[in-house]
Amino acid sequence: MATPSAMYSGSGKRLHRALAGLIGTALLVFQSAALAETATLAVAANFTGTMNRLAPLFEQQTGHQLRISYGSTGKLYAQIRHRAPFDAFMAADQERPRLLEQQGLAVAGTGFDYAEGRLALWSRTPDLFTDGLAWLARQPERLAIGNPKTAPYGIAAMEVLQNLGLAQALRPALVSGDSIAQTFQFVATGNAVAGFVALAQTRAWKEEGSLWLVPNDLHTPIRQQAVLLGHGEDNPAARAWMLFLASEPAQAIIREDGYDIPEQPNH
Known part of the structure; x- marks a missing residue:
């Protein structure tokens, strides 16, 4: 970029x-x-x-x-x-x-x-994770991301997984939203256990759920x-x-x- x-x-x-x-x-x-x-x-x-x-x-x-x-x-x-x-x-x-x-x-x-934009790993479930790296390494079953072809936040999410060496291992678990709004809805409705979303989207949930702010050096600036x-x-x-x-x-x-x-x- x-x-x-x-x-x-x-x-x-x-x-x-x-x-x-x-x-x-x-x-x-x-x-x-x-x-x-x-x-x-x-x-x-x-x-x-x-x-x-x-x-x-x-x-x-x-x-x-x-x-x-x-x-x-x-x-x-x-x-x-x-x-x-x-x-x-x-x-x-x-x-x-x-x-x-x-x-x-x-x-x-x-x-x-x-x-x-700031990329965040978010779940509506409290205390699911504090260390996103460790949680991702355990290979969750359903992880939501934006479609990398249409959503820049999806591109950033894939870069994170690639930089962590987890892209291949987690590929079967990925649930792709057409937009980052749909990606957020997957997590908010429980259709995915967690997902990579925009930090701004989580503000409406106040302190609810689990949140890991992705380090900027894991993806290209949004x-x-x-x-x-x-x-x-x-x-x-x-x-x-x-x-x-x-x-x-x-x-x-x-x-x-x-x-x-x-x-x-x-x-």
């Missing part, structure tokens, strides 16, 4: 340019509720809970409305390629937004990393990137959303929900 330096120009100003390109239209929108419009967003499923907090705040501050579709990053990407009318894409990886830019389906220079799509280039609500997403109030909520905020190059 690309390093942060590969995501920005050599001058280190890509985020600055992305926000500057959005700011002109967005400022006008913030100033007048009479200009309120609706933006249609494609959002990676792991971010559902956080969007439930961000969207009302954005709508209250701007007067704009959001229409949100959730799904796996891979499936949303396929829909966008088939010209689904989304205005902005919030992926769970960097790869698909970059591809959309290359294909001319996203507005060049508007992509930026809005969150870095850099989640947002990009303005061609369909939303002239939509003031979409541009205002992108600006809001990069704002300090939004980033504070994202942090509270268990994500890291990726360091941006100096600009």
Whole structure:
């Protein structure tokens, strides 16, 4: 996966340019509720809970409305390629937004990393494990992961198993969800004894269950990137959303929900 330096120009100003390109239209929108419009967003499923907090705040501050579709990053990407009318894409990886830019389906220079996901091994059963490594080594019968073909968190989960030397041994036990939301549901409903999910998804369960936060060095960083799509280039609500997403109030909520905020190059 690309390093942060590969995501920005050599001058280190890509985020600055992305926000500057959005700011002109967005400022006008913030100033007048009479200009309120609706933006249609494609959002990676792991971010559902956080969007439930961000969207009302954005709508209250701007007067704009959001229409949100959730799904796996891979499936949303396929829909966008088939010209689904989304205005902005919030992926769970960097790869698909970059591809959309290359294909001319996203507005060049508007992509930026809005969150870095944390992978967790979680079970709804209390005291099932505290040491995830030792528990995995005992080869559980049903272990849920996201589909690596469509869900970036699934890719990260497979990297963990491969780095632990357990991928082959645990393959018969794997239960694959189309999205990380479905993966979480497998565990929450007891259809899998445990699973690799986004840390943010476990927050609704408070202190219930068993949780092991996967060390970052066991998988490639889960850099989640947002990009303005061609369909939303002239939509003031979409541009205002992108600006809001990069704002300090939004980033504070994202942090509270268990994500890291990726360091941006100096600009």
